[in-house]
Amino acid sequence: MQTILDTRKSTETALDVRGLRKSYGNIAALQGVSFSVRSGSCFGLLGPNGAGKSTTMKILTGIVTADAGTVRVLGLDTAKQQNAIRRQVGYVPQEITLYEKLSARDNLVFFGEMYGIRGSELRQRIQEVLRATALEQRAYEPVATFSVGMKRRINIAAALLHRPKLLILDEPTVGIDPQSRNYIFEMIRSLRAQGMTIIYSTHYMEEVEALCDDIAIIDHGRVIAQGSLSDLLDRFGKKAVYVEMDGFGQLPPFPFPCKISRRDEGWMIETKYRSEAMNFLLQNAFEQKLDIRALEMVRPSLESVFLELTGTSLRD
Numbered sequence: 001m002q003t004i005l006d007t008r009k010s011t012e013t014a015l016d017v018r019g020l021r022k023s024y025g026n027i028a029a030l031q032g033v034s035f036s037v038r039s040g041s042c043f044g045l046l047g048p049n050g051a052g053k054s055t056t057m058k059i060l061t062g063i064v065t066a067d068a069g070t071v072r073v074l075g076l077d078t079a080k081q082q083n084a085i086r087r088q089v090g091y092v093p094q095e096i097t098l099y100e101k102l103s104a105r106d107n108l109v110f111f112g113e114m115y116g117i118r119g120s121e122l123r124q125r126i127q128e129v130l131r132a133t134a135l136e137q138r139a140y141e142p143v144a145t146f147s148v149g150m151k152r153r154i155n156i157a158a159a160l161l162h163r164p165k166l167l168i169l170d171e172p173t174v175g176i177d178p179q180s181r182n183y184i185f186e187m188i189r190s191l192r193a194q195g196m197t198i199i200y201s202t203h204y205m206e207e208v209e210a211l212c213d214d215i216a217i218i219d220h221g222r223v224i225a226q227g228s229l230s231d232l233l234d235r236f237g238k239k240a241v242y243v244e245m246d247g248f249g250q251l252p253p254f255p256f257p258c259k260i261s262r263r264d265e266g267w268m269i270e271t272k273y274r275s276e277a278m279n280f281l282l283q284n285a286f287e288q289k290l291d292i293r294a295l296e297m298v299r300p301s302l303e304s305v306f307l308e309l310t311g312t313s314l315r316d
């Protein structure tokens with residue numbers, strides 16, 4: 001999967017979240033969440049189920065009120081300027097919120113009118129968002145006949161009708177087919193290329209690796225790490241070499257610090273001296289006339305970052 005990293009770092013802040021707290025009864029959903037999002041970037045909020053992603057998104061859009069903390073969206077205060085914010089923010093909730101019996105187009109008319117768009121302007125905007133979601137051909141069919149992925153694309157289309165500056169998507173790919181997922185990814189890349197700021201929540205690491213410039217990892221209602229993908233991988237990613245060799249009952253002792261464990265048919269050698277480890281293994285194999293079946297640098301992943309930070313796997 002291709003990784004997109006922003007080289008044109010914007011210094012403007014589109015969203016600034018400080019010390020958000022929210023409890024539902026005795027469940028502390030958010031315990032002091034803070035992060036900020038650069039204008040024009042795609043920001044990933046990554047965390048397992050129940051980490052607090054949806055609660056954070058709902059506070060950003062004013063659907064849920066925080067117990068404590070502040071949110072500034074596009075320079076506006078959510079506590080005082082809700083209407084101005086709504087005009088500039090598009091929100092795609094995790095749940096699909098469409099009228100099943102209505103056609104895709106009629107659903108969009110409904111949402112467009114809710115935003116106060118009417119007549120020829122609305123018709124033009126509907127064409128625009130149907131094109132962006134590649135669903136023009138199905139515009140007049142009832143949403144009930146759509147796959148989950150197509151419904152999600154229409155849900156996104158509805159959030160784009162008023163041409164927001166900031167788009168918030170809460171786990172938009174849950175339960176969808178790979179084709180719709182690709183459409184959604186392409187759409188996000190294209191919106192970002194047009195200058196839109198995007199906030200994307202997910203529990204799929206591959207998605208933030210593929211789409212996001214900056215990431216906040218959230219767990220148990222707290223942001224446990226924040227930075228660009230390369231920054232997080234550098235700071236917390238596991239650096240290792242993987243080797244499979246015929247004839248090695250045991251690896252030779254390495255002349256530098258490393259942690260060795262069995263993995264599949266070979267060994268995982270965790271060390272910051274990766275080039276040295278490779279050289280050492282090649283030399284040993286050559287001297288002892290052993291056959292190397294596989295020898296590779298293990299690319300650090302967000303999975304290993306999450307494991308390092310929490311001691312648990314994101315996939316659990």
Ligand SMILES: Nc1ncnc2c1ncn2[C@@H]1O[C@H](COP(=O)(O)OP(=O)(O)OP(=O)(O)O)[C@@H](O)[C@H]1O
Pocket residue numbers: 024027028029047048049050051052053054055056171203
């Ligand atoms: N309306 C609610 N009433 C009671 N508890 C809630 C409510 N909404 C969320 N919670 C709880 O708050 C915590 C955070 O939930 P939240 O939905 O924000 O997490 P999430 O990271 O979005 O997870 P998911 O991917 O499962 O939606 C969870 O323990 C959840 O059960």
